[in-house]
Amino acid sequence: MRKIIYLLLFMVSAIHAQTKMTNVEASLLKEKVKSQAEKTNTISSDFVQYKHLDFLSNDIVTSGNLAFKNPDLVKWEYVKPFVYSVIFKNENLYINDEGKKSDVNLSSSKLFKQLNKLIVSSVKGDMFDEKEFDISYFKQESTSEVHFTPLNKKISKYIKAFHIQFNIQGDVVEIKMIEPSDDYTRIVFSNRIINTPLSDAVFAH
């Protein structure tokens, strides 16, 4: 009997591991992330990406590094198990696929521009735009998690929700992009260094 009670208690606490924040807690977090984002000129970080497709036995794991420079330069580079990088610069994507270079101009597609902007802002975590998202705030042991559900139907066709995890300093530690099918891409950051000098050469193509 005691075991059952422990088990029940454990289950209850497991369910409650992620609890909704109060309005005060939510606005404190929002302020913290916003002020952190404002102070951020560069970000350099490693990442591991887990692509989850429901029918697969294991997630597809790829890894690499990220470089960000204010206001909107992003280089996303995979190193394992293949070498591939994409630079978001102005209204272009510059792709280097194992040495094969190509570029995509996004200026003709409003949707791609929007998606592009989302990727850039999700790197900093500053997506608190209530006109664009339905936002809910949760707290876990040492991290906070915010769920951003796009209100724009054109975007929600591709991404049902962004779940962003923040550490105590208000830095992004994990991004999860959930598709309408519930398959998702989870990106976990590590060795995240803020405001280390990054030369423009990093974003050259």
Next chain:
Amino acid sequence: MRYLLISLLFLLASCASYQQRNNFEVLEISDKVITNPYFSDVAKDYVYKANIVFYDKSFGGLFIVKKIEENHHRVVFTTEMGAKIFDFSFHYNEFKVNYILDEMDKKILLNILEKDFRVLVREKEKTITKSIKNNSELLETKIVSKKYYYLFNKGILNKIARTNNGKEKVVFLFSKISDASAENIKILHNNIKLSINLKSI
């Protein structure tokens, strides 16, 4: 008269079967079953780095195949960053589009992809003819009314060709083969500028 003979000969030569064109000797009709082992393990996730070249455009991404059960496969293509481009199911001869990016939702393109990937993941087929040359075996079959030839060298499947009037229209090339899996796969079209290159990761 001579012209007639020459043109008749020419006509005959141009009607040569795929086996004849490739100097294979056709044997008696075989009841052998053709086996393509490359996507046959339900326990395995088959993940390839893909490069698709369509006319002057080149797309990169991840090409994923999963055998769900006998005669049932999922075939998914995503960008490197994980966004889905298409997601198909093949169940016996049935083809289902679970998802496709609006920009790619074109009937002509879907037909091509359906035909290509059906053959790619198809595991067992009845043989119509069998022909041989040295250490190679060429097995003929029909998949959804199209003629295909499976080329085995020393028992290993290296190539599948879809033919029309004895000529190759689409070829599937398998290389770097070990443990019933092909590290490199190429799907090349002769009548349209489309090639799909897959490299196992």
